[in-house]
Every structure is written in C-alpha cells, then in structure tokens.
Amino acid sequence: MKSFYVTTPIYYVNAAPHAGHAYTTIAADALKRALRLAGRRAFLLTGTDEHGQNIERVAREQGIPEQELCDRNSARFRAVFDSLDVAYDRFIRTTDEVHKRGVLAIWERVAKATAPDGRSAVYSGTYAGWYCPRCEGFKDEDELVQPDNRCLTHEQPCEWTEEQNLFFRLSAYSDWLKAEIESGRLRIDPEVRRNEVLAVIRDGLKDFSVSRARVKWGIPVPEQPDHVLYVWVDALSNYVTALGYADGDPLYREFWEQGGVRLHVVGKDIIRFHCLYWPALLKAAELPRPTHVFVQGHITKNGRKVAKSTGNIIDPEALIRDFGLDAVRYFLLREAPYGADWDFTDDAFLKRFNADLANDFGNLVSRALTMVHRYCDGRVPPRVAPGEDRSALVESCLARYEKLEFAGALSEVWAHVARANQAIVAFEPWTAAKDPARRGELDAFLYRLLEDVRLAALLVSPVMPRAATRVLAMLGRDGLASPDELGWGRLEPGTALSPVEPLFPRKEKPEAAGEAAAPAPIEKKKEKKTVSDVKKDAAPATPVAPAAAAEGVAIIGIEDFVKVDLRVGLVKEAQRVPKSDKLLQMQVDLGSEVRQIVAGIAEHYAPEQVVGRRIVVVANLAPRKLRGVESNGMVLAASPEGRAVLLAVDGDVAPGTKVK
Ligand code: MSP
Secondary structure (H helix, E strand, O other), rough: OOOOOEEEEEOOOOOOOHHHHHHHHHHHHHHHHHHHHHOOOEEEEEEEEEOOOHHHHHHHHOOOOOHHHHHHHHHHHHHHHHHOOOOOOOOEEEOHHHHHHHHHHHHHHHHHOOOOOOOOEEEEEEEEEEEEEOEEEEEEEEHEEOOOOEOOOOOOOEEEEEEEEEEOOOOHHHHHHHHHHHHHHOOEHHHHHHHHHHHHHHHOOEEOOOOOOOOOOEEEEEEEEEEEEHHHHHHHHHHHOOOHHHHOOOHHHHHOOOOOOOEEEEEEHHHHHHHHHHHHHHHHOOOOOOEEEEOOOOOOOOEEEEEEEOOOOOOOOHHHHHHHHHHHHHHHHHHEEEEEEEEOOOHHHHHHHHHHHHHHHHHHHHHHHHHHHHHHOOOOOOOOOOOOOHHHHHHHHHHHHOOOHHHHHHHHHHHHHHHHHHHHHHHHHEEEEEEEEHHHHHHHHHHHHHHHHHHHHHHOOOOHHHHHHHHHOOOHHHHHHHHOHOOOOOOOOOOEOOOOOOOOOOOOOOOHHHOOOOOOOOOHHHHOOHHHHHOOOOOEOOOOOOOOHHHHHHOOOHHHHOOOOEEEEEEEEEEOOOOOOOOOOEEOOOOOOOEEEEOOOOOOOOOOHHHOOEEEOOOOOOOOOOOEEEEEEEEEEEOOOOEEEEEOOOOOOOOOOOOO
16 A cells, blocks of 8 residues: 655744644644545654754844754744644654754765756856845845845845855756656646746746855755755755655655655745755655645735734634634634635634534534433444445545545535434434334434444544544544544444533634624624523524523513514425525415525425424514525524424414414
C-alpha cells in the first residue's frame, strides 16, 4: 500500500503562533487522521523555521542569544499544536543537529550538480537588488511599493543590497519544471494555483542566490564559510532531513525515497518556493521531488485582513475556551472549501455550532442513546443486518478527505446524520415502545441507529477527535477510530452504554451583540412574540430552535392571549424551500382560504409526512419572508431536545376552526 507523507510549512519562530498557522496544521492533521482511519501508512511532519536574518534581528532586539529565542518560541508552537490535538509524528526544528547534517548532505549534491543546460547548477555571481529582510528575499521591481521601495507584503522599506553570492541556476530547470507540473507528476492544487505557477514559469525563471554574506545565524556554506546558506534552502530541506535523510533512516526510504504520496500543505504566500525552488533543488541533488503541493487560502475576518497590526485577529484560544477545540477544528474545515480564501465571521461560527453540532450531531447522539437507556435498559440490543449498505458512504467520505475536501467529506457525514434524525421521526420509537408486539422491530431500529451514530463518530473523528472518542466511549467502544471499526455491526449486543453526556450544548450570542443566534433565518424578536413564549413548556412555533429567553418570559393576561388567532389548518401540499435544509413550504387550508406557511421543520418532517395532517396555526401573524419565500402564519410545534414535533388535532375538526 502506498505510503502518504504530509507536511505543513515550518513556522518562523520570530512571531507567536496564530490562527493562520493553526489552520494549515489542523488541516494537515485531519488529513493524516483520515488516512490512518482508512488504514494507510501516513506520517505527519510539522516544525519550526529557526534560522535567518529575522531571528537574528529579534534576538538582538530582545537582548538574548538566538538559540534562546528559538527554544522559547519553538516550544510555544509545539505547545499550541499539542493543545490543538495535532497528532504530528515528528516536530522538526532547523536548529536540530539531524537537520543541519541533512542540509549539508543535500547541499553537497546540489553544489556539484550539472544543470539540464550542461552548466554547473551552482555558480558564483554578484547580486544587487532590493532585499526585504522580513521575507528574507530579493524583490522584483513589480513587488515594490513606492515611496521607499517597500515590500508589498510587509510594507517595510527594502534594502539595496549587493553581495558576492553563490547562485542556483533555476532558469535552466524551467522546461523540466513545466513538464513535471503539466504532466501532473507534480500536482498543484487548487488549479488556480497551478496556473499561477505555470504563468511564473512562462514569464521566465530567474536564478536565485543561495548563500548570504550578511547573515550569521544559519548553516555555514562549506565552500564559503563566511556565508550561511540561504534560509529557504535550509528550510525547504526540512522535509527530508526530518526523516533522517543524512543518517540513512528507514523512515526516509519509506516516506520519501520510495514513498507513494509526498504532499506539502502550504499557504499561498509560499507557493513559488515549494513549487519551483524546492523541486528544482531536489532534481539537482538527484532526489525525488514532492508529488503534490496543496495550497490553502487565506482567512479574513469580517471582511478585513487578519493582522496583528489592525487588531483584527482570530484568537483561537478564546474560541476554544468558549466553544471547545472540536468546534473550532470543525468550523475551520467545514465553513469553506479548503484551498479557497474565505471570511471568518463570529455569526457564521455560532450558526454552525448551533445548527450542525448542537442540533444535528449532538441531538442525534443524545436521542439515540437516551432511547436505548429508556427502552433497552441501557444495553446494546441484539445485532441485526444493516437496513442499507453504508460502505459507499464510508468510501466516498474517506476519498474526499484524501483529496483535502474537508467540507465535502463533512457534508456527507451530515447528510447521514440528517437521515438518521429523520428515521427517528418516521419510525416513532416512543410509539413502538408502547406495544410489546413491536419489541423486535424496536430493538432492530435502535441497533441500526446506534450503528449509524457510531459510524458518524468514526467519520468525523479526523476533524473532531475528542467528540468522536467521547461518543465511541458512550457506546462502549474504547480507543480511537481504526479501520477495523468501519464495518457494520461492531457494537456488541448486551454492552452497557455509559450515561449520556451533552456533546455540544447550544450557545446563545452574547446579548450585547444583538441579533438572533438561532440557526433558522428568523429573528429572535419575532420569536419572542409567539405563543410559544406564553407558557414555558409550550412549543416554540417555527423556528424549532428553543427561544433564547424562555426563563425570562413575562406573565400575560387573557387579554393578551386572545390577540393570538389560533386555527386548525389542513396541510394540502408541502415542499422543501430550495437551498434550505430546515424550511418546509406548505399550502394550508384554513377553511375560508388556503395560506402559504413556511416552517423550520424540514429536518424532522419530509414533505409527504405532513400532507394531510391537521395542525395548529397562528393565523394573525404579519406576513414575513423566509429565504425569500412568503410565510402567512406560523405552525405550532413542540421541541423536545431541539427536534420539531408538530402539534396534532385530536379528531376530524374542520379546517379554520378556532383554537382557544
Ligand atoms: N517559514 C516559512 C515556511 C517555510 S516552509 C519550508 C513561513 N513561515 S510562516 O510562519 O510565515 O508561516 C506561513 C504559513 O502559515 C503560510 O504558508 C500558511 O500556511 C500559514 N498562514 C499564515 N497566515 C495565514 C492566514 N491569514 N490565513 C491562512 N494561512 C496563513 O512562511
């Protein structure tokens, strides 16, 4: 079976870890976990980039030796990644001896290589140009902003620099690089990034200098000991030095030399180093090139660039404190396709938390387990064959993870979760439980439901390892997800389930921030005026999310209650509102007229389940639009555990009859 090697960029230790670093590292970790779940040999590397002028500068500013700065800050990255549950197999530091030995071994091969044009790959020359000490790179004219020749990225003046340096003849590798990329032997995703790289090649590649006279904090160049190796040559090499390249480590052979997939996950700011410099250096050294570079997009927040300088930051620690680590990992990988630029908003985070985690996933787990506690004495019922084959779901979900389509993989799991939630409503275990003749049917339903919960937990485990472990533990399965568990029927009949713990209790938006927190697109203010607020236990009308201020509900007099015109309605037609998981659009007969009413019950009722039902309608509510569809009234429903259970009319009452 092909091995799979996944790397993150190694992070500069001159700044503190932030959400951008976390994003890349969590994605790479989720990929590795998904590969392991699929039974693949996978290895995840991350680490810190510790040499170069910036480190020298910051150490000087702080009045401490460079190594001390590196030790301190590298430890911070490691601690953050540990707290993010990143299951790296190796954490490399470019100040590690094994790295330095490896860099020199690679350099030795590059230094004596012949380029494809027959000339030496490395040569001596003078470099003069605008140098950005922050990027540690020379800038082309079009990468400068005037006045002061400022770097586009860092907005700091560049320095005019002339040096007698060693150069790498990148220009001679253009055709080779182009062929590797066009053939897909070096895959670059997403395609827009691949095209960007090909355009850079088309514009003409320039040789780059690979030694630095002005920097001391680095690996000395053997041929020129007063120079250190260019920090990017040093840093890129980490991907092979970390595997023990210099020492003939079997890990190097397994994951690089003979490895199947060699994937670098990087940000879009460092594409050219990974897609051009690095493969060409490896070609010169006659070592295998990476097989795949996946470029992640950048995150903005509320439409503005995430930057310390503007104070617009995403504080992962605060989010973790408020919502838990799993929710943060889930949101980062679920909200936008991986690879795209996207905007982080607090509202979107809260909505996903409540809708996907609290409502869909959390409720499924707690309903399923609660029913087994209630109806089966808390023990797994007898094993039955699956109602439907689940292997297509497993296969497709794992394949999407492997393609770094995290959002796509998760949406498949959520479709599975929605099906399971709908199955509960359709089967009505609480009705079956009242009839001893239906015991076998009920047991079979609950066994399948528990297996569906178990499968959902396994399939979210790459992204939410803690929640998955907790669910599996509640089901009496210890240990983390493994490939053996992906088959049907691993739950042992008779196993006692642990008590049900809430996984993702709903969160409300802080009052000061205003606006509705509920997932359904309905304003809370209007919700508060519904009859659902009249009595604490009464059902909230649509939406099904419980009203936020249930406790603080005012006592009202009968004169207020009679203002609400409640009527019996007969559902004539129903259909889903396009592009909404939650909304159902119904034509309801109210005797004197047929009204269109939109209700947030689509996750719990299929259209065909409501047609022909008699329901209770708030008939004098001002019309409003939900997802662009006009609703003329509101349907009453109870909401046990966040579900929607329609209020029924006991008998053949004529549509339009007043309810009082
Ligand atoms: N040390 C180099 C990489 C050397 S790899 C051989 C470096 N380090 S860095 O600390 O600046 O980290 C850059 C990486 O962090 C980006 O490539 C990207 O993966 C991630 N991100 C930093 N800010 C980000 C955002 N605002 N959004 C998304 N990712 C971001 O470059």
